[in-house]
Amino acid sequence: MCRIALLLALLFLTAKGFIFAPTLASETTSPASQPLVVGIYQNPPKIAVSADGMPTGIFGDLLKHIAQQQNWQLKPVSCDWSYCLELLKSGDIDILPDVAFSPERALEMSFHQTPALYSWSRFYSLPEHKITQLSELAGQRVAVLLNSSQDFFLQNYRQQQQLDIKLERVKSLQAAFNLVAAGRADIAVANHLFGDHRAAQFQLQASPLRFDPVELFYATAHGRNQQILATIDQYLQQWQADPQSYYFQTVSRWSEPGFIDKTSVSLLLIWSVFSSVLLLLSAMALLWYHRRSKRQLSQLQLSQDRLTTILNSVDAHIYIKDTRLRYQYVNHKVAELFGRAPEHIVGHTDSLFFDAKTVSQLQVNDQRVLIAGERIVEEEINTTADGSQEHVYLSVKLPLRHANGEIYALCGISTDVTEHKQNQAAIHQLAFYDSLTSLPNRRLLLERLEQAWSLAGRIPCQGAVLFIDLDHFKDLNDTLGHAVGDELLSQVASRLGNQLRKSDTLARFGGDEFVVLLAELQPRPDLAGQRVELLAMKLMDILSQPFQLAERTYTISASIGIAMFSDADNIDELLQRADLAMYDAKNRGRNRYCFYDSKLQAKVLARSALHTGLRHALSQQQFSLHFQPQYHRDGQVLGAEVLLRWFDAELGPVSPAEFIPLAEDSGLILPIGAWVLQQSCQQLADWQHDTLKADWHLAVNLSVRQLHDPKFVELVRNTLQQTGANPANLVLELTETQLLEDIEAVIVKMQQLGELGVRFSLDDFGTGYSSLSYLKRLPLNQLKIDGSFVRDLLDDPSDEAIIRTILALGNSLELAVIAEGVETVEQYLALRNLGCQQFQGYLLGRPAPVAELSTRHQTPGL
Structure with missing residues (x-):
């Protein structure tokens, strides 16, 4: 009976794919001349997209292995299931893995002969919606993958039975489970490989109802890529005939915990086990009837020796325990783990090799097999008796029975998955956690x-x-x-x-x-x-x-x-x-x-509308320029400040206070500023032909983004050259706050433009925070007294003192000083008395189109 136990263990290993064989030799098929375009949709563990965009899962790994042997170049295309089918039928992709065969699909697609896998589907739902028979689907909302075989079945069943089944057709199985978990569907349909693995994450349970198993293939457009299908068929036939092949290794690897439910085994593997058992029983019957023959005994001994050699070479821990949990057989891997010869292990229990916690857990699992007759697949964390080492094993344990059904021992196969678990944890950490x-x-x-x-x-x-x-x-x-x-x-x-x-x-x-x-x-x-x-x-x-x-x-x-x-x-x-x-x-x-606050949304929508209008205004040239004159105290016009205006057909006139900050934030200020500069320089060039206006200057305001734009100096230079404007008549106005960021770079740009003849005015002077030590280094030509000081000049002695100081500072630095915001005669006369020479404000002239500029103004109070 011990021999039988060993044979059963070997059969189990073969079925699960733990026995490895060399890679199938390359076929003689000529490599594809063009890349093989592969459609990939998310249906793990059968097919999925890996981190590098290549196909993975059972179908993906098998195809990549064949491609490597055949020198095919795979070109993956990620798509949802329904769109993948469309791309396949249209010929935009060459091959689609994981396609269930049906007579209807055979009219539009080509399949190879040997099924790559078998699968069946189940219903998944929250516990309160579980169904036990198809008729209970009436009135239920069922989430099903669009254009899948389950979709076609449910449509036909609904029509034949005249049931009110509400089908929620989705593009992915993940979406189906999301609908059920969110309460937007009652039941989801999925293949058992995907569903049994993902159900618990959505707090769903599987129904006992199952669809009939289906055969799964690689498919191509009808009549196309026949050589590719023939090559795949060749590999599958050879692989499935050899339990030690890469095929069984791949299925076993993707059958490990974390990929599919621990109890799920493909029908193809079950058929392999069934066939092997039939062969074994035949061989045993033959051996039984000819046991007296010396030749047969010799062959049996040889088979046992071979079996022992195989079990000792397998990369898994194989053992048999009796009903008292004593080891009766161990292979070389177990002996290596315990650091003892097999004969020094047989007869002992786990208490000699593991700590108390491990022994207790192992006993619980072993008793489930020996007393309840269960076949279990569990992850077991085992710690050595001295606590120095801890390993994680995937353990498969099944009962061994006498002919009368009595359990006399258990056979266990434990694979060390410690490194795999560590890799999983590391991958999970990288995928879901911030590295810093x-x-x-x-x-x-x-x-x-x-x-x-x-x-x-x-x-x-x-x-x-x-x-x-x-x-x-x-x-x-x-x-x-x-x-x-x-x-x-x-x-x-x-x-x-x-x-x-x-x-x-x-x-x-x-x-x-x-x-x-x-x-x-x-x-x-x-x-x-x-x-x-x-x-x-x-x-x-x-x-x-x-x-x-x-x-x-x-x-x-x-x-x-x-x-x-x-x-x-x-x-x-x-x-x-x-x-x-x-x-x-x-x-x-x-x-x-x-x-x-809901008002925030309204602000965002308004800002978005303004931003859209701003782009439209730029492309349709809806902006215009107004000019506010600047005067000398003798009444002569010196020039004007350029002011941007925008009138929108829907929004009406939009204040610069609204759209300029938005243009700054969005970056539109750069093209808008370039337009203002070009228009201003063109106006200067036009005035050069007018003897009364040839010496007028235009003051153009700069934004922060313009000033720090690496191409700003080149823009000014090119604009002056293209328009022919006199650089000395162009005044660029900047504010003190603009100087706070990277002032050294600003000084360099100002010096480069100053060499062209361009002049600079410091706007809003006295309201910023720049140091006077920087002020003397800046190549300025003018200081502009901020209007806030002018407004309260007559009432606040502090403002008068500040203006007096600015005028004195301008005089000492040989800088012209202009006062803005002059709105009353009293303000104008007070500024004149303090020594101010240049003025700007509503008293002297409001911003207006260029045609309305006067050449001279009557000085107030004279």
Whole structure:
């Protein structure tokens, strides 16, 4: 009987593919002259797309192996199932794996002869919707893969039985399970390989009902790529005839935990086992009837020796235990594990080799086999008796019985999957966690958010998302370097994580953005909102405390946007609204939190409409220029400031205060600014032919983006050359705040333009923060007194003192000084008395089209 046990063990190994054989030799088929275009849809573990875009899974790995042997070049095309079928029929892809044969499909596709795999489908649902017979589908919403064999069956069944079955036809099995989990469908249909593996993730259970098994093939368009199919058929025939082939290795590898349900075995493998058992029984019968023959005994001994050799060469731990859990047989791999000869292991129990916890768990599993007669497939974590080593094994254990059915022993096959589990954990870490902070990344956050959203749809509870953005993080990176920035992000992640519950999710969304997901809050939005608000205040407080970075103390703040689940209709909208709330917090001065407000959406829509109109205005040249004259105290016109105007057919006249900041943010200010510069220079060129206006200048305002654009100097140079304008008549106005960022680069550009003859005016002087030490280095020609000082000149002595100081400073630096915002005669006369020589304002002239500019103005008060 021990021999029988060993033979059974060998058969089990053969069926599961643990015995490996050399790779099939290359066929003589000529390699394809063109790349073989392969359609791939997501249906793991049968077929899936790997990280490098190539096919994987059972069908994918088999095809890649054949392609390698045949020197085929595979060109993968990822598509959903229905679209893959269309591409195959149209000839846009050459071959499609994992296609179930049917007479109808045989009219449109070609198949090879030998099935690559067998599969069957099952119904999956939440526990309360489980069905036991097809008639119970009436009135149910059934999610089924579009154009699949299950789809055709259910349509025909519904028509024949006249049942009201609502078919929700989806593009992927993942989508089918999502519909059921979200309560938008009652039942999902999937093949058992996919379904048994993924059901638990969606809290679904399999129904006992099953579809009839189907044969699965590689398919091509009808009548095409026949040589490819013939080659695949050759490999499959040879592989399936050899239990040690690459085919069985591949099926076994994808049958490991984490790929398919532990009890699922393909029908093809079951047939292999059945055939082997029949052969074995025949051989045993022959041996029984001829056991007295010396020749037969010799052959039996030889077979046993061969079997022992095979079992000792297999990369798996094979053993037999009796009903008292004592080892009766071990192969070489077990002896190697225990560090003892087989004869020193037989007769002992696991307590000699493993720690107490391991022994206890092993006994539980062994008793299930020996007492209940179960065949089990379990992952077992085994720790040595001294606790020095821990390994994970995939163990298959089955009962061995006498002829009368009595169990006398168990046969076990344990494969060390420790490295595989470690690799899985490493891959999972890389796929779902941020490498810097070890927090969940965007992908894992979205998965958990989907689960929380689905849960909130099934039970009365509220949830929230908090978008956290560090204020001025870029300044830290630019001044202290990215290494210090990374250290800050790590410390921020640690502080935030310490303030959250275990059920909360903290993720790094990207850059310096973090997201907190709060699930299962109070169902009442007001109570849930109070909980979220308290947490937001706590997070802002903890982040405001100093950080120790690079031997220095650094303090930051954060802006937090909050959106409740009740604020949105789906998770994309929820994230978008939390992001909007965060930007609202930043616009309100940073270092604060803001809840999403529906008014924000209206602002965003209005801003979007304005942005669209701005692009249209640029392309359709809807802008115009107005000019506000600038005068000398003697009444002579010196020139004008160029002011941009926009009139939209739908929006009407749009204030520059509205569209200029938007143009700055969107980058449209660069082409708009280039247009203003070109139009201004062209106007200067036109005036050169008018003796009264030939010396007039035009002051053109610069934006921050223009000033820091690397091509700005070249743009000004080319525009002057193309229009023929006198560079000395072009005045570029910039503000003090524009000088704060990279002032050295600004000085270089100003010097380059100054060499062309272009002049510079410092606008809004006295309101910025630039140092006077920089002021003397700037190649300026004019200072412009800000209108805020002129407005209160007559009432505020401080403003008069500031203006007097600016005039004195301009005089000492040999800079012209012009006062803007002059609106009354009293202001004008006061400025003249202080020594101001140049003026601009509504008193002297409002902005107007160029045709309305006067050549001289009557000086007020004279």
